[in-house]
Amino acid sequence: MSKEHSITINGHCFDFTPGETILQVARRNSIDIPTLCYLKGATPTGACRMCVVEIEGARSLMTACTVPANDNMVIQTESESVIKSRKLTLQLLLSSGNHNCAIRNSDKGDWTDFQLQVHNYDGTGELCPVWGDCQLQDLAYRYQVTGDRFTKAKTTSELEDVNPFIVRDFSRCILCGRCVQACNDIQVNQAIQFGYRGAGSKVIAGNDLALKDSDCVFCGECIQVCPVGALVEKNSRYQVRQWNTETVKTTCSYCGVGCQLNLHIQDDKVVKVSGAEETGPNYGSLCVKGRFGYNFINSPERLTEPLIKENGAFRKASWDEALNLVAKRLGTIQKENGGDSIGVLTSARITNEDNYVAQKFTRAVLKTNNIDHCARL
Numbered sequence: 001m002s003k004e005h006s007i008t009i010n011g012h013c014f015d016f017t018p019g020e021t022i023l024q025v026a027r028r029n030s031i032d033i034p035t036l037c038y039l040k041g042a043t044p045t046g047a048c049r050m051c052v053v054e055i056e057g058a059r060s061l062m063t064a065c066t067v068p069a070n071d072n073m074v075i076q077t078e079s080e081s082v083i084k085s086r087k088l089t090l091q092l093l094l095s096s097g098n099h100n101c102a103i104r105n106s107d108k109g110d111w112t113d114f115q116l117q118v119h120n121y122d123g124t125g126e127l128c129p130v131w132g133d134c135q136l137q138d139l140a141y142r143y144q145v146t147g148d149r150f151t152k153a154k155t156t157s158e159l160e161d162v163n164p165f166i167v168r169d170f171s172r173c174i175l176c177g178r179c180v181q182a183c184n185d186i187q188v189n190q191a192i193q194f195g196y197r198g199a200g201s202k203v204i205a206g207n208d209l210a211l212k213d214s215d216c217v218f219c220g221e222c223i224q225v226c227p228v229g230a231l232v233e234k235n236s237r238y239q240v241r242q243w244n245t246e247t248v249k250t251t252c253s254y255c256g257v258g259c260q261l262n263l264h265i266q267d268d269k270v271v272k273v274s275g276a277e278e279t280g281p282n283y284g285s286l287c288v289k290g291r292f293g294y295n296f297i298n299s300p301e302r303l304t305e306p307l308i309k310e311n312g313a314f315r316k317a318s319w320d321e322a323l324n325l326v327a328k329r330l331g332t333i334q335k336e337n338g339g340d341s342i343g344v345l346t347s348a349r350i351t352n353e354d355n356y357v358a359q360k361f362t363r364a365v366l367k368t369n370n371i372d373h374c375a376r377l
Helices: 022-028 080-094 109-122 135-142 178-186 221-225 288-292 319-337 352-364
Strands: 006-009 012-015 052-055 074-076 166-168 192-195 202-205 231-233 246-251 260-266 269-275 307-310 313-316 344-346 371-373
Touching: 006 022, 052 080, 080 135, 178 192, 178 221, 221 231, 269 288, 307 319, 344 352, 352 371
Parallel strands: 006 074, 344 371
Antiparallel strands: 006 012, 052 074, 166 231, 192 202, 246 260, 260 269, 307 313
């Protein structure tokens, strides 16, 4: 990298490319500046104020996600004033709704009243559905901040769970805007936006409709980027905890694009799917089928081994026996009736590579051009 442009962060000098923000330079050099609203691939807003840094000569703290790096900048990411600002921001956020993960003096009556209120709102006696997997909670622990400094703001919007896929918990929304940016800038679905003003501000779909009545296509990108428990998969809410699962990376089987996804496994069953964020071609984005269409994996009716039909009934067979039978029958048909007596149909649900092999097998081995694709049917 060119040595012509450099800035100093926490006493260390780093090169940068013109156009990079302070946050990008810091992250590229493994310096952790916390964020809640920043979303890679979208225009930074600096709305959450968590990424503030101290810049020598500046009159106030600046948001690292929006300020471009300039030559000879001297920056402190964890100075006394920066930490004080972040603590205040966290305290305000924790008082903005049903954030019951980081409150001290839990034996006091006000805590009990608040927790009962949360339980009544959620319909469960458990803590937050993303407890242990929440960026706001992580930052509260990191800066030793609790949610009992300010009076709790009451939630006026009811929890929405009238669709098969997503629970919208407005009581835990911190208005970071990541879901809005993911929907509008990343997926370009234009289904949600900010609505109302002041204390009544909220993320709305259409004219404040339920998701099922809006333009939402249930891709779940909003769930993927939500840093708190405001947007959660309906099937896994309160049923799946991060520490009880293991993650297996795989390729989505619904089409030939090859989207990379993470299967979250608990008790040998897939209980949740998320997009693999640092891997192409999708970089975390998924469609409704890729994110939510996984129940078939655990279905007791799913075929797991080949079946051969004999005397009008199916029997189980090994893969070797089944493939040998198919090869023998295709060979016999080809010999007796010619290659054009055989036709092959491939699928949009396999990879492009598999489709290529299928057409090669059809033309070179079966000696026919009778191959087509299910997308044409």
